[in-house]
Amino acid sequence: MTWKDSEFWKNASPKELLDFFQSVEQGTDLKSLADHMLAEEEFCDLVFEYLWLLRSEEGSKRFLNDVNLTPELLMKFIYFGYGKQFLSGNFDSNAYFLQVRSLFNSAQSLRILSLAEEMDRDPTLKIHLLSNLDPQTWEAYFDILEEKNMTMQALLGIFSNLRENEIRKILLNSHTLYYYLRMMMVSGFKKFADETEKESANRKRLESILDSIHVWESFCQGLNDRFDFQAEAKLSPNKRDPDRLSLVLRELKKIPSPDRGDVLVYMRGNGAVLDVWEETTILSALGNFDRVGKYF
Structure with a gap:
């Protein structure tokens, strides 16, 4: 196998490496x-170095989401990238985890979350991975909590060490996590009688x-009642209803x-903002208004 040759990793071009990540066979070879x-930390770092450089490529993402990569390896990759970003200066851990969570699908995020001890040491990463879960994997995560005899308070407790603006940013960028937390608050209301101060x-x-996020949920629902989002999305931007x-x-x-970008992400996820063109147009118009007092 080519990958067993250390010279391959030291001398391969970016294209050769990307071809490798795209074509590596699943099963025995990838498990090996x-x-x-x-087993070999130096070799592992070498692979991670190139995976990190090529992280935006679909071949790299497929590689990272293969079941043969253990949760422990995935955690090592996450913190490998964390170190790279930290050393680059002007580091924002929230921005990093927003970026890195996009590399993993829902099932792979759940596998990483199964590392309970590691997750407890990094609540910010834990929340970002939770925000990756779809409804099916959320149910699987609740099963994990039950197996570990963890209460709802233990789940809510991961937010206690984060600042309000950090939590709000994460939830605005994850509709599924926001939805499930709201549902938990409603369904668990009677379970909070014995909580500590x-x-x-x-x-x-x-x-x-x-x-505070529900205000925007209601706003998007109001727009949905007034405008046909699906019909509008099929039109070119200049044919859409400008009132929306x-x-x-x-x-x-x-x-x-500073809050507008995250709210826009939330609105786009709810369909009220249809695409990147609308997103950039809105931000540009708001920037103009802040500077000269008019949108265009």
Whole structure:
């Protein structure tokens, strides 16, 4: 196998490496590669170096989401990238985890979350991986919690060490996580009778954040009642109803400019903002308004 030759990793061109990640056979060969990565730290770092450089390529993403890569290896890759970003300067851990979570699908995120001890040491990563779960894997995650005798408070407790703006940013960027937390708050209301003072304060803070996002959920629902999002999406931008974007601009103008990008991501996820063109147009118009007092 080519990958067993250390000279391959030292001398291969980016194209050769990408071809390797795209074509490596699943099953025995990939399992053998993963085992060697676990056994040889220097070799593992060499593979991660190139995986990190090629992380945006679909071939690399397919490689990272293969079941033969153990959760332990995936955690090593996450922190390998963390170190690379940290050393590059101007580091924002939230921005990093937003980026790295996009590399993993829902099933692979669940496998990493199964590393309970490691997850408990890094609540920010844990929340970002939770935000990757789809409804089916959420149910599987609840089963994991039950197996480990973890309570709902233990799940909510992961938010206690994060700042409000960090939590809000994460939830605005993950509709599924926001939805499940709201559902948990409603279904678990009677289970909070025996909570401690600290747990109560943590829950109320999270409820307040969820309520602030619910305002935007209601706004998007109101737009959905008034406009046909699916029909509008089929039209070219200049044929769409301008009233919808006018309403979005009017509401976003009311909030601080640093918060607008995350709210726009939320709106796009809810269908109220249809595509990248609308997203960039709205941000450009708001920037103009902040500078000269008019959108265009």
